[in-house]
Amino acid sequence: MLWYPYQQMKTMKPPYKVVDAEGVYLCTEEKKLIDSVSSWWSVIHGYKHPELTAAIQKQAGIFSHVMLGGLTHEPVQRLAQKLEEWLPGDLDYSFFSDSGSVAVEVALKMALQYYVNRGEKGRTKVLSLKDAYHGDTFKTMEVGDNEDYHFILDVYGEKKNVIHIPTRIAELEAAFEAHHRELNALIVEPLLQGAGGMKMYDISFLRKARELCDRYGVLLIFDEVATGFGRTGYRFVADEVLPDILVLGKALTGGYIGHAVTVANHKVYDAFYGDEQSKALMHGPTFMGNALACSVALKSIELFEREDYLAKIKKIEAVAKREMAGFEDPRVKEVRIMGGCVCVEADEPQTLAGYQQFAYERGVFSRPFLTCLYAMVPYVIEEEELVQVLSCMKAWFRR
Numbered sequence: 001m002l003w004y005p006y007q008q009m010k011t012m013k014p015p016y017k018v019v020d021a022e023g024v025y026l027c028t029e030e031k032k033l034i035d036s037v038s039s040w041w042s043v044i045h046g047y048k049h050p051e052l053t054a055a056i057q058k059q060a061g062i063f064s065h066v067m068l069g070g071l072t073h074e075p076v077q078r079l080a081q082k083l084e085e086w087l088p089g090d091l092d093y094s095f096f097s098d099s100g101s102v103a104v105e106v107a108l109k110m111a112l113q114y115y116v117n118r119g120e121k122g123r124t125k126v127l128s129l130k131d132a133y134h135g136d137t138f139k140t141m142e143v144g145d146n147e148d149y150h151f152i153l154d155v156y157g158e159k160k161n162v163i164h165i166p167t168r169i170a171e172l173e174a175a176f177e178a179h180h181r182e183l184n185a186l187i188v189e190p191l192l193q194g195a196g197g198m199k200m201y202d203i204s205f206l207r208k209a210r211e212l213c214d215r216y217g218v219l220l221i222f223d224e225v226a227t228g229f230g231r232t233g234y235r236f237v238a239d240e241v242l243p244d245i246l247v248l249g250k251a252l253t254g255g256y257i258g259h260a261v262t263v264a265n266h267k268v269y270d271a272f273y274g275d276e277q278s279k280a281l282m283h284g285p286t287f288m289g290n291a292l293a294c295s296v297a298l299k300s301i302e303l304f305e306r307e308d309y310l311a312k313i314k315k316i317e318a319v320a321k322r323e324m325a326g327f328e329d330p331r332v333k334e335v336r337i338m339g340g341c342v343c344v345e346a347d348e349p350q351t352l353a354g355y356q357q358f359a360y361e362r363g364v365f366s367r368p369f370l371t372c373l374y375a376m377v378p379y380v381i382e383e384e385e386l387v388q389v390l391s392c393m394k395a396w397f398r399r
């Protein structure tokens with residue numbers, strides 16, 4: 001028996017069974033659906049991309065996986081090299097993991113140990129944002145802030161090692177003033193908070209965060225698992241404001257194989273570098289640096305650059321702004337658009353009940369959550385397909 005994610009199995013509606021997928025389309029036995037979710041925001045090039053498929057096939061003909069303990073291989077070395085050149089600033093040291101949650105765990109472990117290695121053992125707390133989502137493992141739940149996902153943590157009582165603040169500069173400054181001696185890091189989903197409700201905030205908050213982290217010697221972690229690879233309209237938000245540690249996942253492999261990376265800057269890496277084994281980073285996911293994942297990630301990055309994806313994302317944003325202009329409804333609180341993300345926030349979750357089936361009948365796969373009706377489409381979508389997705393969203397309120 002299969003146990004599905006985020007579902008009460010007793011009341012779950014049977015999921016749609018995908019039998020084929022190509023470009024932006026998912027195919028069931030009876031329907032062809034535009035995937036407006038991009039398989040949890042990861043499939044940026046669409047499905048069955050010939051070059052991505054070929055990259056995996058080629059590597060599979062050599063070997064699919066070897067561990068990185070005592071071994072190494074060309075795809076993982078090439079990907080680390082590519083990220084070193086491609087990512088901004090001195091984000092040069094890539095530690096691979098099999099999922100975004102694990103890569104966030106690694107970032108948090110790095111931040112804690114960074115200070116331990118320097119002899120500062122009192123820096124045990126992390127500053128994090130309200131409505132944050134950083135994954136479903138225990139430490140990532142703790143830095144996360146969403147009772148809809150992580151209410152289970154309530155049994156532990158109040159969080160001891162995480163402080164949550166809203167995305168407002170006054171609260172940010174106050175938190176640093178009050179807690180800077182005990183903080184090892186500030187972790188944020190920059191500009192766009194995804195699973196916590198598609199919240200968007202201004203870059204001035206991040207610039208101030210960088211300034212305060214520098215002033216008080218606190219590490220800045222960007223969890224760009226969702227925002228990386230163009231989703232906000234920036235290639236990485238890290239291109240605009242440089243963090244000390246950057247986490248990438250989801251679209252890293254074009255959504256073809258689960259993989260993620262925690263990228264540290266020189267300052268962080270140097271705190272681990274030395275003669276003592278006790279200063280080493282004690283982490284090592286079995287499937288880190290998987291050769292198939294690294295091969296397809298390299299090809300995905302090549303496509304992203306070669307096909308000018310940032311221009312495609314600009315176009316998506318422009319079409320979305322045009323199509324949603326003037327759209328309003330008493331049940332809609334707000335329409336938010338940023339880069340490749342369009343979110344219609346409803347007044348209550350009940351307003352969206354039944355939307356998934358409504359969209360299915362109109363050739364669109366959608367998965368609203370909380371009060372968010374949203375589209376995060378593959379960047380290769382054609383204009384008329386995007387219009388179809390957005391028209392479907394609007395049509396729901398005109399029934």
Ligand SMILES: *Cc1c(COP(=O)(O)O)cnc(C)c1O
Nearest residue numbers: 099100101133134135194225226
């Ligand atoms: C999805 C997500 C994660 C978790 O990634 P998984 O691969 O699902 O473990 C972490 N952070 C953010 C911002 C995410 O959107």
